[in-house]
Amino acid sequence: MAKSVTKKEKEAVDSELKPRTTRRTSARKAASVAESTAPAEAVEAVRAVSVEAVKAEEVNTPAETADVTEAADVAEETPKAKRATKTRATKKRGAKKKAAEPRKERKERIFALDIGTRSVIGIVAEREASGLKIVATERQEHKTRAMLDGQIHDVPQVAAIIDNVKKALVKRTGPLKSAAVAAAGRALYTMTADADMEVNGIITAEQERALDFAGVQAAQAKLAASKTIDDPTKYYCVGYSTIKYDLDGIQLKTLVGQRGRIANATVIATFLPRQVIDSMHSALQATKLDMRALTLEPIAAINVLIPPTMRHLNLVLVDIGAGTSDVAITKNGSVIAYGMVPQAGDEITEAISQRFLLDFNVAEKLKREAANGKDVHFTDILGAEYDLTAKDVLEPVLPNIKSLAEAISKQIMELNGSDQPQAVILVGGGALTPHLADYVGEVLGLTPGRVAVRHPEKIDGILEIPDELKLPDAVTPLGILKVAALTSLHFLRIFVNNDEYSLFNFRELTVSDALLNAGIQLKKMNGRPGLGVMLTINGENKFIPGTMGTMAQLNIDGRPATLDTVVKEDSRIEIIPGEDGTQPEVTINDVLEIPPSYTVYINGEERSIDAQFTINGQAAEPGQLLKDGDIITSKDTRLLGEVLNSLNLPPMGRKIKYTLNGKEAQFTVTPTILLNDNPATLSTEVHEKDYIEYIESEEPKLGNVLNVSELDATLVIYYEGQEHKIPSATVSLEVNGHPASTGTIIDDGAEVRYMKSLRATTTISDALLAVGFQPPAASSRKSFTIMVNKQPVNFTDPIKNGDTLEVILTDYQPHQSGSSNDTAASAASSETAKPQLDASGMPVSPTESSFSAPPMTEAAKRDRERLADKINSIPGLSAALNSSRNNTKSPFLDD
Numbered sequence: 001m002a003k004s005v006t007k008k009e010k011e012a013v014d015s016e017l018k019p020r021t022t023r024r025t026s027a028r029k030a031a032s033v034a035e036s037t038a039p040a041e042a043v044e045a046v047r048a049v050s051v052e053a054v055k056a057e058e059v060n061t062p063a064e065t066a067d068v069t070e071a072a073d074v075a076e077e078t079p080k081a082k083r084a085t086k087t088r089a090t091k092k093r094g095a096k097k098k099a100a101e102p103r104k105e106r107k108e109r110i111f112a113l114d115i116g117t118r119s120v121i122g123i124v125a126e127r128e129a130s131g132l133k134i135v136a137t138e139r140q141e142h143k144t145r146a147m148l149d150g151q152i153h154d155v156p157q158v159a160a161i162i163d164n165v166k167k168a169l170v171k172r173t174g175p176l177k178s179a180a181v182a183a184a185g186r187a188l189y190t191m192t193a194d195a196d197m198e199v200n201g202i203i204t205a206e207q208e209r210a211l212d213f214a215g216v217q218a219a220q221a222k223l224a225a226s227k228t229i230d231d232p233t234k235y236y237c238v239g240y241s242t243i244k245y246d247l248d249g250i251q252l253k254t255l256v257g258q259r260g261r262i263a264n265a266t267v268i269a270t271f272l273p274r275q276v277i278d279s280m281h282s283a284l285q286a287t288k289l290d291m292r293a294l295t296l297e298p299i300a301a302i303n304v305l306i307p308p309t310m311r312h313l314n315l316v317l318v319d320i321g322a323g324t325s326d327v328a329i330t331k332n333g334s335v336i337a338y339g340m341v342p343q344a345g346d347e348i349t350e351a352i353s354q355r356f357l358l359d360f361n362v363a364e365k366l367k368r369e370a371a372n373g374k375d376v377h378f379t380d381i382l383g384a385e386y387d388l389t390a391k392d393v394l395e396p397v398l399p400n401i402k403s404l405a406e407a408i409s410k411q412i413m414e415l416n417g418s419d420q421p422q423a424v425i426l427v428g429g430g431a432l433t434p435h436l437a438d439y440v441g442e443v444l445g446l447t448p449g450r451v452a453v454r455h456p457e458k459i460d461g462i463l464e465i466p467d468e469l470k471l472p473d474a475v476t477p478l479g480i481l482k483v484a485a486l487t488s489l490h491f492l493r494i495f496v497n498n499d500e501y502s503l504f505n506f507r508e509l510t511v512s513d514a515l516l517n518a519g520i521q522l523k524k525m526n527g528r529p530g531l532g533v534m535l536t537i538n539g540e541n542k543f544i545p546g547t548m549g550t551m552a553q554l555n556i557d558g559r560p561a562t563l564d565t566v567v568k569e570d571s572r573i574e575i576i577p578g579e580d581g582t583q584p585e586v587t588i589n590d591v592l593e594i595p596p597s598y599t600v601y602i603n604g605e606e607r608s609i610d611a612q613f614t615i616n617g618q619a620a621e622p623g624q625l626l627k628d629g630d631i632i633t634s635k636d637t638r639l640l641g642e643v644l645n646s647l648n649l650p651p652m653g654r655k656i657k658y659t660l661n662g663k664e665a666q667f668t669v670t671p672t673i674l675l676n677d678n679p680a681t682l683s684t685e686v687h688e689k690d691y692i693e694y695i696e697s698e699e700p701k702l703g704n705v706l707n708v709s710e711l712d713a714t715l716v717i718y719y720e721g722q723e724h725k726i727p728s729a730t731v732s733l734e735v736n737g738h739p740a741s742t743g744t745i746i747d748d749g750a751e752v753r754y755m756k757s758l759r760a761t762t763t764i765s766d767a768l769l770a771v772g773f774q775p776p777a778a779s780s781r782k783s784f785t786i787m788v789n790k791q792p793v794n795f796t797d798p799i800k801n802g803d804t805l806e807v808i809l810t811d812y813q814p815h816q817s818g819s820s821n822d823t824a825a826s827a828a829s830s831e832t833a834k835p836q837l838d839a840s841g842m843p844v845s846p847t848e849s850s851f852s853a854p855p856m857t858e859a860a861k862r863d864r865e866r867l868a869d870k871i872n873s874i875p876g877l878s879a880a881l882n883s884s885r886n887n888t889k890s891p892f893l894d895d
Helices: 002-017 020-037 040-059 062-075 079-096 155-173 205-225 274-286 297-305 345-356 360-371 390-415 436-444 472-486 511-517 640-646 702-706 764-771 820-833 858-873 877-887
Strands: 109-115 119-128 131-141 178-183 189-198 235-247 250-252 262-273 290-296 315-320 325-331 334-341 376-379 385-388 423-427 451-453 491-496 499-504 533-537 540-544 553-556 559-561 571-576 598-602 605-609 612-615 618-620 631-635 654-660 663-669 672-675 691-695 714-719 722-727 731-735 751-756 782-788 804-811
Touching: 109 155, 109 472, 119 155, 119 472, 131 155, 131 472, 155 274, 178 274, 178 297, 178 472, 189 205, 205 235, 205 262, 205 511, 235 274, 235 334, 262 274, 262 334, 274 290, 274 499, 290 297, 290 472, 297 315, 297 325, 297 334, 297 423, 297 472, 315 390, 325 390, 334 390, 345 360, 345 390, 360 376, 360 390, 385 390, 390 436, 423 436, 423 472, 436 451, 491 511, 499 511, 511 571, 612 640, 640 672, 640 691, 654 702, 702 731, 702 751, 714 764, 722 764, 764 782, 764 804
Parallel strands: 109 178, 178 290, 235 290, 315 423, 423 451, 491 571, 533 631, 598 691, 654 751, 714 804
Antiparallel strands: 109 119, 119 131, 189 262, 235 250, 235 262, 315 325, 325 334, 376 385, 491 499, 533 540, 553 559, 553 571, 598 605, 612 618, 612 631, 654 663, 672 691, 714 722, 731 751, 782 804
């Protein structure tokens, strides 16, 4: 039974290896089984073991559990290691059963990782009260050229080396969850910016730090606003240095402990392409490591070798790795510039590989042995074997070493403003390249000894440096370790509209920081105001703005946020763009006060009179939409002329357009207008219930249009007892190509011709033609006598209005007796009385050559002047007649 009890006790102890709830359940279960199957003393023993197990679980911390888990993960490599780990874990838990013993507090671990082009160096240190204590270090080289010029080209290969370094360190230190790293200065950009801060009281270190970070943000904004790079969102700030502090205009080395009002910091910040940082981030994530801190390799190195107390000197630190040579320069108490040369130790290795036809890794080994002065033995790609001295190997590549020195020196002079520095410090594995220091000093013109390769032997803040780290290539990982201990600068992953971004968590970050990093200007996401409408209303300009656009909305993880909302790891920021405003829909009702309508009677018909509006000169309704640039006029419609116009009754009368002798003319048919049975002017005001009569004149006649009376155009004579109207020889009228009289109606668009003869009177011959007189045939042997008002007249005599015209026919009887004179006179008289006939037997109008016009009487002259005045009173008629006289041969014009 005692053996059975011992077995139960063992099961209770083994249950410690399970999760907390499982172990507690197992312990209680073991106790329950023991109580049912064992004697009382055995049950008490099991209970004691169970209680101890539960108590041990309760005092166990998550960190300790993580230690065991990490150790178990590492020990999975071999069964033997697994058993050893299990044994150690069991012993450790057995020791924990002593609840009275206080647990030793675990110290903070810092993991610095230098991912170089040729190798990866890892250092783990614990923070002590007096400084950092290095507890483990590991170095492994890349098996392939997975990195070139300091940038990761093959993430899986680099991740594999990092993982190997991590596992080697975990075996000695326990779990490692994050790493501090540094980036090479490839495609480096630097920005110098200032930041101000109002202070009150004594300035603390936290305030100084906040001012520094404000300067970093200002540099970041300056880079975003510059045209140096195409897309600022593709660059990360990888480090910064404070050049100087000012307090109320006084320059200081530090602000801590000072008092003042306005503090200023001038910061130089460095930026690298996002691709460089993202590839490093990916490699760390592949090994389940978070990025604790990130800095720039020259910043890391300068923190090791050039303390702030030495930065008043113009010193240059060059970190020569395998792919890049990073440069940092100090002057006047601060770091003034950073730079990078895309050439380093691999340039020499490549030259040896080309010279001796070797694999790159073989050439690298050959270079190191020759640099240490060793003789070398190797076989080239063709199978030829060589035994060479170190001089034989290095002699052919000296031009390449000098070329590297010239490139480094050129970058130094550019960053230092073409000034010669006081000294140059070379670190990194490439610094051991033979003759490199001598060549750099020679190109810069420095005296011997002013260019030196430094080995880290004692570093402020690090307690002791192991011998394996007292090499030039260990300066950067030691610097990374020191920077990581001084700052909590690390990446914070956030998402902006589902795009991932990484922010440096150098302080409490907000949405505004995230948008700045993403290159998003929130104001551009706001809706734009709608276009306004510019109107001219009764001669005055009026602008009506469009509606305002809505503001963009910010959400974090589905909840409303502002620019000051704090962001955290994996925060998802959503920007909902605002909507643009709209152009206003404006009617006349919106911009004018519409007066009330009233009623009047027009020719007995009741009509409503409304205010009158026009848009761009066209009649409009109050509800009509207006457009930008419209010109609006309004009238209250109170005057008689306005009322008639609103009813489409032309106040000034109807306009008739016609052409007179080919030229446009116009005639107005003036109406008769009565207001309340009384004549009224168009400016008379109209009131409610007024009576208006609008009486249009009869259709216009040609005589009225041309201001030509019937007396001017016709003559009334009496012939054979009947009244005849005959055309006047002085005036000829035509409408639309047909003869017309003064009574002819003129329609809109009629073509009128008005012709004036130069003759001042109508003759007897004209009258005879007009009344259709047919002279007797010659064979009739009849003669005729023309009588006007019972008096004989000749063909050329004038005829007047109201005259009586007669033609008396007599038989022709020749005289048979009398003197010859009487016969001649009678013949002459007969000849004179006989008119000239045309081919049809009609009398021909006499011409100027057939008679002489009688002299004009005073009355005839007055009639001519009166007619001339009438002609001149009609616009365009006088010119038309002159043109007709000059260009047209009218049958009414004298030749």
